[in-house]
Amino acid sequence: MATNRDKDEVQKELFVPLERQEDTSEDITKPSRSFFQDARRTFFKNKLAVVSMILMAIIILMSILGPHINEFGLDDQDLSRAKMPPRVPVIEDMPILGMDGTLESEFKGDDVEEASQKAVTRYNNDEDFVDINVLSKGDGSADSAEVSASYHIYQAKDMQSEYFWLGTDRLGRDQWTRLWLGSRVSLIIAFVAAAIDLLIGVAYGAISGYFGGRVDNILQRILEIFIGIPKLVVMFLLLVLLEPGIMSIVLALTLTGWTSMARIVRGEVLKQKNEEYVMAARTLGQSNRKILSKHLLPNIIGIVIINMMFSIPDAIFFESFLSFIGLGIVPPDASLGSLINGGFKVLRLYPFMVLYPAILISAIMISFNLIGDGLRDAFDPKMHK
Structure with missing residues (x-):
């Protein structure tokens, strides 16, 4: 506990009286916000909600503008181009994205020749446009051989200049x-x-x-x-x-x-x-x-x-x-x-x-x-x- 002597030794200069300033005593330290301003601020802190709103804005915009980006209409159908796979310029050189304009599937048979024949038959017997990749030569048992086939349908139908970005349906509509x-x-x-x-x-x-x-x-x-x-x-x-x-x-x-x-x-x-x-x-x-x-x-x-x-x-x-x-x-x-x-x-x-x-x-x-x-x-x- 401090004595009277200790108190006397304290320098008076260390204590400065606080002067009240009338013009700043009631200032608001932060700007006031309405309920809806607070709600907007909280909403924009939610990153997933903001990203979802941007995504929905893009989808709504594309639903308006998307059909007019290419030259195909809603009823523009042609059976000769039915069930064409997606093909997009530039991206077609990246087969991993699945938009290179080829149909791919796997076929099994008793041997490689039988499996390959199933692939060729499946793709309209266009053997010149079917690439066969042997996955398994088999052991002689039933359906032990397996091949993967890639059908270049755009080349087969002489449509190298055509691009259907998301493919076509069974009636050839984009x-x-x-x-x-x-x-x-x-x-x-x-x-x-x-x-x-x-x-x-x-x-x-x-x-x-x-x-x-x-x-x-x-x-x-x-x-x-x-x-x-x-x-x-x-x-x-x-x-x-x-x-x-x-x-x-x-x-x-x-x-x-x-x-x-x-x-x-x-x-x-x-x-x-x-x-x-x-x-x-x-x-x-x-x-x-x-x-x-x-x-x-x-x-x-x-x-x-x-x-x-x-x-x-x-x-x-x-x-x-x-x-x-x-x-x-x-x-x-x-x-x-x-x-x-x-x-x-x-x-x-x-x-x-x-x-x-x-x-x-x-x-x-x-x-x-x-x-x-x-x-x-x-x-x-x-x-x-």
Whole structure:
């Protein structure tokens, strides 16, 4: 413990009184940000969500511009160029990428000669354009010999000057054009269905949750009827009764997709309607319509946006599923589901016909889910730092 003598020896010059400055005493050390500014800042910290947003922007842009990049149209078909493999300038010199314009497969036989003959027969007996590589000479037993064959189909058909970037389908239609037109159709169906779900679900859920009582009971019983009917049953019935097409798919998705949005909005409105700002608005004499549109909905917009982002990939999946089983988009129109359906029938022989639509639909669904995850974190105040 310091003595009085020690205190006296302390130099007074070491203590400088703090002078209060009126002009800086209440300065804010950091710039203030609104909730949406914080949400945007949190979202852009999520690298996966940002990359997914960039990827989706590229896919949407390509769905608009992609079909016009080459000279082939949607219905430009020619059976003489059917099932042509992908061939891209410059990249064709890199066979590892699988875009060199050759068909490759493996064949087995009792000996090398038999396996080679199977390969030549499989590729239209164009022996001059088939390269045989012996994988196994065999031991004399059944199907012990194995060869790999590369068929130079562009040279065989005298089409060295032609390039089909993603190959052609069984009718000779360019897969690049149909892929991006199909993605455009799938995205349009998904966005329109999600927008209609948003309008119906938000209005239905907000009215049910805000007014409560008998109104809520009646609306919720109606909602439970819709929820109790399986989605696929409703979709199948509608698409069987209606002519297949974009409008019938949108109608089927709308009738079955708005219920989840309505339940989420109702729950949020029930939590918010007893808050002080709503009571203040009622005290000031504002109408129910203004309270809902100007006070309640802006405070639940975050959860609405998040739910909408997750509903878009669901709509794309159901559209693709319906088109895959033949109840959705029908030829000559294209969607991602119909393209996968066409390629699935010849998957073992021409895998490129199903590969690229499958990659694109997977990229779209994963991107939307990652964007939804990023938005969920962005609209969560606990994640703001």
